[in-house]
Amino acid sequence: IWWLDPELTYGNAKPFVFTQGHSVCNRSFFPCFDTPAVKCTYSATVKAPAGIQVLMSATQSTYSEEEGVYQFYMEYPVPAYLVALVAGDLIHADIGPRSRVWAEPCLLPTAISKLSGMVERWLTAAESLYGPYIWGRYDIVFLPPSFPIVAMENPCLTFIISSILESDEFLIIDVIHEVAHSWFGNAVTNATWEEMWLSEGLATYAQRRITTETYGAAFTCLETAFRLDALHRQMKLLGEDNPVSKLQVKLEPGVNPSNLMNLFTYEKGYCFVYYLSQLCGDPRHFDSFLRAYIEKYKFTSVVAQDLLDSFLNFFPELKEQCVESKAGLEFERWLNATGPPLAEPDLSQGSSLTRPVETLFKLWTTEPLDSVAAASSVDLTKWRTFQTVLFLDRLLDGSPLPHEVIKKLSECYSSQLDSMNAEIRIRWLQIVVRNDYYPDLYKVRRFLENQMSRMYTIPLYEDLCTGTLKSFALEIFYQTQNQLHPNLRKTIQQILSQGLNPLPAIDTTAVTTDTPAMVLEDKVSEATNGAISLRDVNVSA
Numbered sequence: 001i002w003w004l005d006p007e008l009t010y011g012n013a014k015p016f017v018f019t020q021g022h023s024v025c026n027r028s029f030f031p032c033f034d035t036p037a038v039k040c041t042y043s044a045t046v047k048a049p050a051g052i053q054v055l056m057s058a059t060q061s062t063y064s065e066e067e068g069v070y071q072f073y074m075e076y077p078v079p080a081y082l083v084a085l086v087a088g089d090l091i092h093a094d095i096g097p098r099s100r101v102w103a104e105p106c107l108l109p110t111a112i113s114k115l116s117g118m119v120e121r122w123l124t125a126a127e128s129l130y131g132p133y134i135w136g137r138y139d140i141v142f143l144p145p146s147f148p149i150v151a152m153e154n155p156c157l158t159f160i161i162s163s164i165l166e167s168d169e170f171l172i173i174d175v176i177h178e179v180a181h182s183w184f185g186n187a188v189t190n191a192t193w194e195e196m197w198l199s200e201g202l203a204t205y206a207q208r209r210i211t212t213e214t215y216g217a218a219f220t221c222l223e224t225a226f227r228l229d230a231l232h233r234q235m236k237l238l239g240e241d242n243p244v245s246k247l248q249v250k251l252e253p254g255v256n257p258s259n260l261m262n263l264f265t266y267e268k269g270y271c272f273v274y275y276l277s278q279l280c281g282d283p284r285h286f287d288s289f290l291r292a293y294i295e296k297y298k299f300t301s302v303v304a305q306d307l308l309d310s311f312l313n314f315f316p317e318l319k320e321q322c323v324e325s326k327a328g329l330e331f332e333r334w335l336n337a338t339g340p341p342l343a344e345p346d347l348s349q350g351s352s353l354t355r356p357v358e359t360l361f362k363l364w365t366t367e368p369l370d371s372v373a374a375a376s377s378v379d380l381t382k383w384r385t386f387q388t389v390l391f392l393d394r395l396l397d398g399s400p401l402p403h404e405v406i407k408k409l410s411e412c413y414s415s416q417l418d419s420m421n422a423e424i425r426i427r428w429l430q431i432v433v434r435n436d437y438y439p440d441l442y443k444v445r446r447f448l449e450n451q452m453s454r455m456y457t458i459p460l461y462e463d464l465c466t467g468t469l470k471s472f473a474l475e476i477f478y479q480t481q482n483q484l485h486p487n488l489r490k491t492i493q494q495i496l497s498q499g500l501n502p503l504p505a506i507d508t509t510a511v512t513t514d515t516p517a518m519v520l521e522d523k524v525s526e527a528t529n530g531a532i533s534l535r536d537v538n539v540s541a
Contacts, residue, residue, distance in 0.1 A: 001017065001018075001019050001028065001029055002017065002018050002019070002020065002146060002147075002148075002485075002487075003015070003016075003017050004016040004017065004018075004088075004144060004146055004485065007482075007483070008144055008145075008146050008452070008483075008485055009088065009089065009104060009144045010104045010106050010107055010144060010145075010162065011089055011104045011105060011106050013089055014051065014052065014088060014089040015052075015088065016086075016087070016088035016089070016143075016144055017085070017086070017087050017088065018084075018085065018086040018087075018088075018143055018147065018159065019083075019084050019085045019086070020084075020147075020148060020149070020152065020159075021080065021081040021082065021083060021084060022081045022152060022258070023036075023081055023193055023196075023256075023257045023258050023261075024081070024193075024256065024257055024258070025081075026080045026081055026083055027080075029083070029085075030083070032080040032083075033080060034080045034081070035079070035080070035192075036079040036081065036189045036190055036191060036192070036193065036301055037079075037191040037192065037301045038079065038080070038301075039077035039078055039079050039189070039299060039300070039301065040077050040078070041073070041074055041075055041076065041077055041078075042058075042073075042074050042078070042083055043071070043072060043073045043074075044056055044058070044070075044071075044072040044073075044085075045069060045070070045071055045072075046069070046070045046072070046085070046087070047067070047068055047069050047070075048068055048070065048087055049068065050068060051089070052087050052088060052089070053087065053088065053089070053090040053091070053102070054070045054085070054086075054087040055085070055086050055087070055090065055102060055139075055141055055157055056070075056072040056074075056083075056084060056085050056086075056157070057074065057078075057082055057083060057084040057085075057154035057155050057156055057157045058072035058073055058074040058156060058157075059073065059074055059075045059076065059135065059136050059137070059155075059156055060072070060073040060074075060075065061073075074155070074156075076134070076135070076155075076299060077299050078155060078186065079189055079301070082153075082154055082155055082186060083154075084152070084154035084157065084159065086141055086143065086157075086159065088104070088144075089104055089105065090102045090103065090104065090141065091103070091104075091105055091108055092108075092139075093108060093111075093112050095112060095115050095116045095117065095118070095119055095120075096116075096117060096119050096120035096123075097120060098120070098123070098133075098136070098137050098138060099119040099120060099123075099137065099138045099139060099140070100137075100139050100140075101115055101139070101140050101141075101142070102139065102140065102141040102142065103141070103142040103162065104142075104144075104162075107142055107162055107165070110165050111140075111142055111165060114165060114168065114171060115140065115171075115175070118172075118175075119138060119140070119175065119179070121214060122175065122176050122179050122210055122214065123138055123179060125210045125213045125214050126179055126180065126182070126183065126206070126210050128213070129206070129209055129210065129213070129287045129290075129291075130183045130206065130287065130290055130291050130294055131183075131291045131294055131295065133182060134182075134187060134298065135155050135156050135182055135186070136156060137156050138156065138158070138179065138182070139156060139157050139158070140157070140158045140160055140175065141157055141158070141159055141160070142160055142161070142162040142165065143159055143160065143161055143162060144162060144452075145161065145162060145163050145451070145452040145453035146452065146453070146485035146487075146488070147159065147160075147161040147162075147453075148454055148487070149161070150164055150170075150174055150455065151164075151174045151175070151177070151178050152178075153177075153178040153181035153182070153185060153186060153203075155182070155186045158175065158178040158179075160174060160175070160178075161453060161455075163422065163451075163453040163455065163456060166421045166422055167385060167421040167422060167423040167424075168385065168421070169223075169384060169385040169386055170385065170421075170423055172211075172215075173207065173211070173223060176207050176210050176211060177203060177204065177207045179207075179210065180202075180203040180204075180206035180207040180210060181199065181203045183203075183206060183290075183294050184198075184199055184202035184203040184206055184294075185199035185200070185202075185203055187294055187297075187298040187299065188293070188294055188297045188298055188300065188301075188302055189300075189301045189302070190301065190302065190303075191301035191302055191303050192251070192303065193251055193257030193260065194248055194249055194250065194251045194257075194260070195247070195248055195303060195304050196257075196260070196261060196265045197247045197264075197265050197266075197268070197269030197272070197304075198269075198302065198303075198304060198307060200265045200266045200269055201247070201265070201266065201268070201269020201270050201272060201273050202269070202273055202290075204266050204267070204269065204270040204273075205270050205273040205274060205277070206290070208220045208223070208224060208270070209283065209287065211223065217349040217350070218349055218350045218352055218353050219350075219353070219384075219386075220349075220350070221345075221347040221348075221349050221350025221351075221353070221354070222350045222353040222354055222384065222386045222387065222390070223386050224345060224347055224350070225347050225350060225354050225390065226386050226389065226390045226393070227263070227266070227267050228267060228344060228347075229390065229393060229394070230263060230267075230393070231263045231264070231267040231268070231340070231341075232340065233393075233397065234262065234263050234264075235339070235340055238262075240338060240339040240340065241338050241339070242338060243338060244260060244262055244264065245262075245264045245268070245338045245339055245340075246264070246335070246336055246337065246338055247264065247265075247268060247269055247272065247304075247334065247335045247336070248304065248335045248336055267341070268340070268341045271341035271342075271343060271344055271345065272334045272335075272341070272342075274345045275329070275334070275342070275343050276311060279315075279318055279323050280315060280318075285315075289310075289311060289314045289315070292310070292314060293307065293310050293311075293314075296310065297310075304335060308324065308331055312324065328342065329342050329343060353384065353386075353387055354387075354390070356378075356383070356387065357387050357390050357391045357394075360375060360378055360391055361391055361394050361395070363375040364395070364405060364409065365395075365398055365401075365405075369402070369404060369405060369408070372408050372412075375408075375412065376408075376411075376412040379416070380413055380416050380417070380420075381416055381419075381420075385420075385421065385423060385424060388420070388424050389423055389424060389427055392424065392427035392428060392431065393427060395409070395431055396427060396430055396431055396434065399431055399434040399435055400434055400435045400436070401431075401435055403435075406431070406432075406435040406437050407437075409431070410432075410437060410439065410440055413428070414428070414440060414443075418443070422447075422451075422456055425447060426447070426456055426459060426460065429443060429444045429447055429460060430459060430460065430463050432444060433460065433463040433464055433467060433469060434463055434467065436467060436468060436469070441469075441472065444460060444464075444472075444476075445472075445476055447460070448460060448461075448476050448480060449476070449479070449480055452483055452484055452485070452488075454488055454491070457484070457488065457492065458488075458491065458492070458495070461473055461477070461492050461495050461496070462495060465495050465496060465498070470496070473496060474496055477492055477493075477496060
C-alpha cells in the first residue's frame with residue numbers, strides 16, 4: 001500500500017494512495033490466499049474523506065455521498081493479486097462506449113487526447129481474435145510518478161504511470177498489453193508463479209496480434225525487434241546457463257516470486273507461443289485455438305501442460321506428427337532449457353523500419369568515421385519512437401565510443417533529441433554519461449531535476465555512479481531528493497553509497513518498502529550480478 005503526500009502528486013493538492021498486489025503483496029493489504037491458484041469474487045466497503053475519489057478493480061460500485069462510503073463488488077473470480085485500490089484527486093472522462101479514463105485534473109486533457117476512441121478500437125480487435133471481453137468496463141487510471149511500474153492489468157481498471165503519457169508509441173503498446181491480459185492472465189491465470197510465462201508470454205503474443213491488426217505487421221516487427229534486442233542484451237549480462245532464463249523457473253522456499261520475473265518470462269515465452277502458432281501454418285488457426293482455450297479455462301488457473309495438451313488435442317494432425325518431440329525444439333526443452341529462445345520469429349516484414357536503423361548505426365560505428373555527412377543528413381524527428389530507441393540502445397551497447405564519434409553525434413542529434421519524449425531522451429543522456437561527454441551534462445541535470453519516476457531516474461543514477469560522475473550525481477540528488485518518494489529516495493541512496501550497482505533487480509510490480517533494489521521499467525525483474533538499466537527491460541505488466 002503506497003501512501004503519497006500531496007507533494008508527490010502532479011496537482012500537489014491532495015494525498016493519494018494506491019495498492020500494487022503483484023505478485024505476493026496483497027497479503028499485506030487484506031487476509032487472503034495469496035496464490036494465483038486460488039480465485040474468488042470479492043466485495044469491499046471503503047470510507048474516504050470528501051473530495052477523495054476511490055476506485056477498485058471491480059465490476060460494480062456505488063457511492064453514498066452522505067456517509068462518504070463506497071461499495072465495490074467483483075462478480076467474477078479473480079486471484080488475490082488482481083484486487084486493487086486507488087484513491088486521490090481523480091476525475092474522469094468517457095473515451096469510448098465502455099471505457100473512461102481517470103486522472104488528476106491537470107493530466108486529464110492529455111489523457112483524453114491520447115486515448116479517446118483508441119481503447120474501443122483495441123478492444124474490438126482483441127474480441128475479433130479471442131472472443132468477447134468478459135469484464136464489462138475497461139477503464140484506465142493514470143497514477144503519479146511514484147507508481148513503481150509502468151502498468152498493471154487490474155481487471156476493469158488498468159493502472160498506468162502518468163509519465164508514459166508523453167511517449168505515444170510506448171503508451172499504445174503498454175495499454176494494448178494490458179488489454180491482452182483481460183484474456184491471458186486475468187480470465188485464464190497461471191496456477192503457479194513458476195510459470196508466469198503462461199500469462200506474460202501469451203499476453204505478449206496477443207498484444208502483437210492486436211497491433212498487427214490495428215497498426216500493421218511492420219510496426220509490430222519493429223517493436224518485437226526492439227524487445228528481442230533487449231532480451232539478448234539481458235542474456236549477455238546473465239549468462240546463457242542462468243536458471244532464471246528458463247520458462248519453468250524453480251521457486252525455492254523463501255524466494256519472492258517477483259525475483260523470477262525477467263524478459264525471458266515475456267520474450268522467450270512469446271517466442272514459444274509464436275512457435276506454436278507457426279506449427280499451425282496460419283496464425284488465424286492458432287487464434288481459433290486460443291479462443292477455445294479461453295472458453296474452456298476462463299475464471300480458472302492452469303499449468304503449462306493444460307495449454308499444451310489443449311493445443312495438441314485441438315490440432316490432432318500435429319499430435320500425430322509428434323511435434324512436441326521434434327528434435328531440438330521439444331516442448332520440454334522450450335520449458336526447461338536455459339539460454340535464448342530455441343527459435344525466433346521472422347521479422348522481415350519490419351525491414352522497412354529496421355533497415356534504416358541498422359544502416360545509420362553502421363555509419364556511426366564503422367572506422368574510419370568518414371560517413372558523417374551521410375549520417376548527419378538523417379532526420380530523427382521523422383522516425384518512429386521505436387526506431388530511435390533501437391538506434392540509441394545499440395549505441396549504448398557500444399559505449400564508450402571514440403570521443404570523435406560522441407562529439408559528432410551530439411552535434412548532429414542532440415538538439416533534435418531535446419524535443420523528443422522521455423523514452424528517447426533518457427537513452428541519449430545515458431550515452432552522454434557513459435561517454436563522459438561533459439558538454440551535454442547540463443542536460444542530465446535538467447532531466448533529473450524534472451523527473452520523479454523510478455524508470456527515468458534509476459538508470460541515470462546507476463550510470464553516473466559506475467563512471468566518474470558520482471559527485472555530480474550526489475549534487476543532483478541532494479537538490480531533488482525532497483520531490484522523490486521515500487522508496488525511490490532509499491534506492492538512489494543505496495546506489496550512491498555503493499558507487500557500483502550489485503543490487504538484485506526486483507519486480508517493479510511488487511515493490512516493498514523495505515527492499516532496496518535497482519528498478520527496471522515495468523513488471524520485470526531478475527536476480528543478477530550486473531547492472532541492468534531501463535534500456536535493458538521495457539515491457540508492460
